Amino acid sequence: MKALILEVTSAVLGAAREFLVAQxxxxxxxxxxxxxTDPLRTTxxxxxxxxxxxxxYLTRSMIFHKQAAVRVCPKIFSFSPNVRLExxxxxxxxxxxxEFVQLDLEVREAKREEIMALGERxxxxxxxxxxxxxxxxxxxxxxxxxxxxxxxxxxTWQEAYHEFGEDxxxxxxxxxxxxxWVIDFPIDQREFYDREDLHRxxxxxxxxxxxxxxxxxxxxxxxxxxxxxxxxxxxIRQGLDPVAYTSLLKLAEEGLPPSAGFGIGIERLVxxxxxxxxxxxTRLFPRVPGVAAAx
Amino acid sequence: MKALILEVTSAVLGAAREFLVAQxxxxxxxxxxxxxTDPLRTTxxxxxxxxxxxxxYLTRSMIFHKQAAVRVCPKIFSFSPNVRLExxxxxxxxxxxxEFVQLDLEVREAKREEIMALGERxxxxxxxxxxxxxxxxxxxxxxxxxxxxxxxxxxTWQEAYHEFGEDxxxxxxxxxxxxxWVIDFPIDQREFYDREDLHRxxxxxxxxxxxxxxxxxxxxxxxxxxxxxxxxxxxIRQGLDPVAYTSLLKLAEEGLPPSAGFGIGIERLVxxxxxxxxxxxTRLFPRVPGVAAAx
Numbered sequence: 001m002k003a004l005i006l007e008v009t010s011a012v013l014g015a016a017r018e019f020l021v022a023q024x025x026x027x028x029x030x031x032x033x034x035x036x037t038d039p040l041r042t043t044x045x046x047x048x049x050x051x052x053x054x055x056x057y058l059t060r061s062m063i064f065h066k067q068a069a070v071r072v073c074p075k076i077f078s079f080s081p082n083v084r085l086e087x088x089x090x091x092x093x094x095x096x097x098x099e100f101v102q103l104d105l106e107v108r109e110a111k112r113e114e115i116m117a118l119g120e121r122x123x124x125x126x127x128x129x130x131x132x133x134x135x136x137x138x139x140x141x142x143x144x145x146x147x148x149x150x151x152x153x154x155x156t157w158q159e160a161y162h163e164f165g166e167d168x169x170x171x172x173x174x175x176x177x178x179x180x181w182v183i184d185f186p187i188d189q190r191e192f193y194d195r196e197d198l199h200r201x202x203x204x205x206x207x208x209x210x211x212x213x214x215x216x217x218x219x220x221x222x223x224x225x226x227x228x229x230x231x232x233x234x235x236i237r238q239g240l241d242p243v244a245y246t247s248l249l250k251l252a253e254e255g256l257p258p259s260a261g262f263g264i265g266i267e268r269l270v271x272x273x274x275x276x277x278x279x280x281x282t283r284l285f286p287r288v289p290g291v292a293a294a295x
Numbered sequence: 296m297k298a299l300i301l302e303v304t305s306a307v308l309g310a311a312r313e314f315l316v317a318q319x320x321x322x323x324x325x326x327x328x329x330x331x332t333d334p335l336r337t338t339x340x341x342x343x344x345x346x347x348x349x350x351x352y353l354t355r356s357m358i359f360h361k362q363a364a365v366r367v368c369p370k371i372f373s374f375s376p377n378v379r380l381e382x383x384x385x386x387x388x389x390x391x392x393x394e395f396v397q398l399d400l401e402v403r404e405a406k407r408e409e410i411m412a413l414g415e416r417x418x419x420x421x422x423x424x425x426x427x428x429x430x431x432x433x434x435x436x437x438x439x440x441x442x443x444x445x446x447x448x449x450x451t452w453q454e455a456y457h458e459f460g461e462d463x464x465x466x467x468x469x470x471x472x473x474x475x476w477v478i479d480f481p482i483d484q485r486e487f488y489d490r491e492d493l494h495r496x497x498x499x500x501x502x503x504x505x506x507x508x509x510x511x512x513x514x515x516x517x518x519x520x521x522x523x524x525x526x527x528x529x530x531i532r533q534g535l536d537p538v539a540y541t542s543l544l545k546l547a548e549e550g551l552p553p554s555a556g557f558g559i560g561i562e563r564l565v566x567x568x569x570x571x572x573x574x575x576x577t578r579l580f581p582r583v584p585g586v587a588a589a590x
Contacts, residue, residue: 002367010322027305029396032376047344072297081327101324
C-alpha cells in the first residue's frame with residue numbers, strides 16, 4: 001500500500017505539471033525562507049530560522065511571491081512546501097500536517113471565474129489520469145472516482161453558514177457527492193490579500209473547493225488585493241501591523257498587477273483519490289502536529 | 296531575460312521529471328524539517344526550527360530520507376529544497392545560495408557505474424531539450440551547448456589533487472570543454488554516508504560531475520553505507536556523535552538496502568545552460584549568504 005501511495009503521489013505531481021504546462025504555465029522553484037509570509041490568522045505560531053542577523057519565516061504559503069512572480073511571467077505555479085505550526089489539538093483531525101506541499105498557482109489579470117474553471121479542469125484531469133493509470137488498484141481498494149460533471153455546484157459562505165453554522169466545511173463536504181464551491185467569504189473570515197468586492201463591501205471575491213464524501217477542503221483561492229492603499233487598509237483592518245509587511249507594501253508601490261489564483265494541498269488530494277483514513281498515510285515521514293518524528 | 300530564466304528553469308524541471316519517470320522513478324514530496332539531516336562538514340551552521348518541544352533541522356540534503364525511501368520504491372527522486380547556511384564569505388563565489396533546490400535521486404541495489412551512466416544520460420537529455428526548446432534564445436545570448444560525447448572523461452581525486460592541489464574543482468572545470476567526473480574521493484574528504492571500498496580502504500565509491508568552462512560542480516553522489524556497524528564506524532571516524540544519528544542507526548538496524556544516487560543543483564544547472572555570470576540570477580528571490588532579502 002505504501003508503494004501505491006507514493007506512486008499515486010508521483011502521478012499527481014506529473015499530471016498537474018503536464019496540465020499546467022500545456023496551459024502556458026511556468027513552474028517556479030519554491031521559496032522556503034523569506035522576510036515575510038502568509039499571516040494565516042488561524043495558525044498564529046510561526047516557524048522561524050535565525051540567520052545572518054535576521055529572522056526568516058518558513059513559507060506558510062507563497063502568496064506574496066506569487067503576486068511578485070506574475071510581474072515576470074503571466075501564469076506561474078510551484079510545488080511549494082508549507083510549514084504551518086498547527087496546534088497539537090489538530091493532530092487527530094485526519095486532515096492536518098504541519099509540513100505539507102501545496103500546488104500554488106497564480107494568473108496575471110485573471111478573474112475568479114476563470115480561476116474556478118481552471119481549478120475544475122485541473123482537478124478533473126488529475127482524477128482522469130489517476131483513474132487511467134491506477135484503475136485496477138483503485139478497484140481492489142473499493143475506491144470509486146466517478147466522472148464528476150462540470151461546473152461544480154456553488155454555495156455562498158452566507159448560505160453555508162446559515163444552514164450549517166461555523167463548521168460548515170465538513171457538513172457540506174459530507175452532503176455532496178461531487179466537489180462543491182463555497183464563494184464570497186466575508187472579509188473577517190479570510191486573510192487580507194483576498195480582494196474585497198467594492199460593489200459589495202465586506203464580501204471577498206474568493207472561493208474554496210470542497211471534496212465530496214466528507215474529505216473537506218481541496219483548494220482555496222481568489223482574486224488579490226494589489227494596490228498599495230488597499231493592501232494597507234486591509235492589513236490594518238485585520239489588526240495586523242503594516243510595518244511587518246513593509247517589503248510587500250514596497251513591492252505594491254513599485255506596481256503589482258491584478259491577479260487571481262489558488263493553492264491545492266497535494267497530500268489531501270492523494271488522501272481523497274485513494275480514500276485514505278488519514279492524511280498522514282500519504283507521507284513516508286509525516287509531520288503531525290505535536291507528534292515526534294522517527295526520521 | 297528574467298522571464299527566459301524562469302522558463303528555462305521550468306523546462307529543466309519538466310525534462311528531468313519526464314526522463315526519470317520514463318526510467319521507472321517515483322517522485323517523492325520533499326522533506327523540509329527533520330530530526331536529522333546531512334552533517335555537511337564544510338557548512339557547520341545549521342538552520343533549526345523549534346516546535347512541539349523539539350528541534351527540527353531544515354534539510355541540507357535528503358540523503359537519509361532517500362535511503363529510507365528505497366525500501367519502499369526501488370527508484371526515487373525529489374526536487375528537494377535545501378537550506379545550507381553558508382559562511383557570508385561565499386556570497387561572491389557566484390556559485391553559492393543558502394537556499395536552493397536539489398534534484399536528489401537514489402536507486403536500490405545500484406552500483407556507482409550505473410548511477411554515473413544515469414547522470415550522463417539525464418544531463419544530456421536536459422541539454423537536448425533546452426537546445427530544442429530555447430535554441431533561438433540561446434543563439435541570441437551567444438550561448439553554445441554542444442553535443443557532449445559519452446562517456447564523459449574521468450579523473451581520480453588523487454590525480455586531480457596531484458595536478459591542481461586542494462582547489463582542483465574550478466581548475467579542472469576550466470580546463471575541460473565537456474563535463475568531467477572526479478571519482479574515488481578519500482574518506483576524510485566526504486561525509487560518512489559515502490561507501491568505503493573495503494578492497495581499497497580509505498577510498499570511497501563516489502563521484503562528482505563538474506561542468507566544463509569553469510562552472511564548477513554539477514552533481515555529487517556515490518554508493519552508500521547501509522549496514523549499521525559500518526555507519527557507526529564512519530560516524531565516529533568523522534568525529535561526530537552517534538547519539539545525534541540515533542534515528543538513522545535505528546533505521547539501519549531495521550534494515551536498509553544497499554543503494555546509490557546523486558544530487559544535482561537546479562540553479563547551478565540553469566546557470567550553466569544559460570551561461571549566467573552568477574547563480575543568484577537564476578532566482579526571483581535569491582538567498583545569498585549574508586545578504587538581506589527584498590521579499
